[in-house]
Amino acid sequence: MTPTLTISRLTKRFGAVEALKAVSLALEPGKRAALLGHNGAGKSTMMKIVLGLIPFDSGEVSVCGLRPGSPAARVEVAYLPENVAFHPALTGEEQLRYYLALRGESPRQAMDLLARVGLAHAARRRIGTYSKGMRQRVGLAQTLIGKPRLLVLDEPTSGLDPVSRRDFYDLLDGLAAEGTAILLSSHVLTEVEARTDSILILSGGVLVAEGTLADLRARAALPVAFSVRPAPGHAPVLAAAFPEAALGEDGVLRLSCAQKDKLPLLARIASHGAAVADIDVIPPSLEDIYSHFSRRDGQ
Ligand SMILES: Nc1ncnc2c1ncn2[C@@H]1O[C@H](COP(=O)(O)OP(=O)(O)OP(=O)(O)O)[C@@H](O)[C@H]1O
Numbered sequence: 001m002t003p004t005l006t007i008s009r010l011t012k013r014f015g016a017v018e019a020l021k022a023v024s025l026a027l028e029p030g031k032r033a034a035l036l037g038h039n040g041a042g043k044s045t046m047m048k049i050v051l052g053l054i055p056f057d058s059g060e061v062s063v064c065g066l067r068p069g070s071p072a073a074r075v076e077v078a079y080l081p082e083n084v085a086f087h088p089a090l091t092g093e094e095q096l097r098y099y100l101a102l103r104g105e106s107p108r109q110a111m112d113l114l115a116r117v118g119l120a121h122a123a124r125r126r127i128g129t130y131s132k133g134m135r136q137r138v139g140l141a142q143t144l145i146g147k148p149r150l151l152v153l154d155e156p157t158s159g160l161d162p163v164s165r166r167d168f169y170d171l172l173d174g175l176a177a178e179g180t181a182i183l184l185s186s187h188v189l190t191e192v193e194a195r196t197d198s199i200l201i202l203s204g205g206v207l208v209a210e211g212t213l214a215d216l217r218a219r220a221a222l223p224v225a226f227s228v229r230p231a232p233g234h235a236p237v238l239a240a241a242f243p244e245a246a247l248g249e250d251g252v253l254r255l256s257c258a259q260k261d262k263l264p265l266l267a268r269i270a271s272h273g274a275a276v277a278d279i280d281v282i283p284p285s286l287e288d289i290y291s292h293f294s295r296r297d298g299q
Pocket residue numbers: 014015017018019037038039040041042043044045046
């Protein structure tokens with residue numbers, strides 16, 4: 001499949017600062033990629049280049065086979081900034097009609113777009129009365145004008161409550177299912193973990209990790225943690241059988257092992273039969289993986 005976005009050996013300098021160093025990646029249609037990185041890692045710089053807002057020094061960037069920022073590429077890409085601002089006195093419908101007219105599209109699509117993002121019921125209310133989650137939805141509706149093939153979303157769920165976040169990701173899932181490629185930045189690793197197809201970790205301008213969560217988990221080879229809850233009265237037996245475990249005040253034994261030793265350890269625990277009331281196997285979280293890769297660069 002031809003990627004919607006291709007970046008190869010992209011380098012961007014701001015004077016002495018090398019904001020992006022030979023970054024290469026590809027994003028295929030219908031895929032949701034999360035761009036992660038500390039403050040100053042180069043995420044916004046990359047997004048601005050993809051949008052064609054700033055030039056770059058070397059490398060190649062192609063958006064649907066087009067040069068970023070070219071009129072044809074602009075038709076294919078839409079952007080949602082972190083803090084969207086709309087005129088508070090306009091209704092959602094009026095705001096959308098205005099953007100549609102600016103894009104040379106029929107303003108009559110406004111209600112359909114608002115319905116797609118679950119705002120039909122509030123279309124005729126002033127945006128000044130909307131919650132932050134509703135304003136983000138207006139922003140998303142605006143990005144859908146002209147059916148772009150690539151959405152670039154800068155921390156789209158920042159400031160949203162958990163339910164609004166989940167709803168927002170549900171909308172993105174629907175768009176991805178229709179073939180839209182989505183590049184989003186986020187500092188909320190738990191939501192990214194569950195709701196994107198691949199993870200891109202930038203550190204000091206270098207793409208230090210790229211892949212699915214499973215790929216990155218395997219590559220990081222971080223330990224797997226186990227929580228073992230003994231059956232009543234069996235804690236001393238289990239503690240003696242697993243001297244390497246830490247026994248918490250809650251009576252739970254905590255162990256960890258390398259990925260390759262996971263199944264043997266599980267078998268060892270299971271061999272204690274009824275002495276074990278419950279086991280939780282806790283794989284490294286995206287937060288652990290993120291720290292592992294971004295720390296390498298000394299940040
Ligand atoms: N216009 C500019 N002039 C000079 N330096 C810049 C400019 N824009 C960005 N930089 C520098 O480039 C580096 C990358 O910045 P960028 O804004 O891309 O990081 P970021 O990952 O988006 O950070 P944040 O999460 O804080 O938004 C930083 O060192 C920043 O100071």
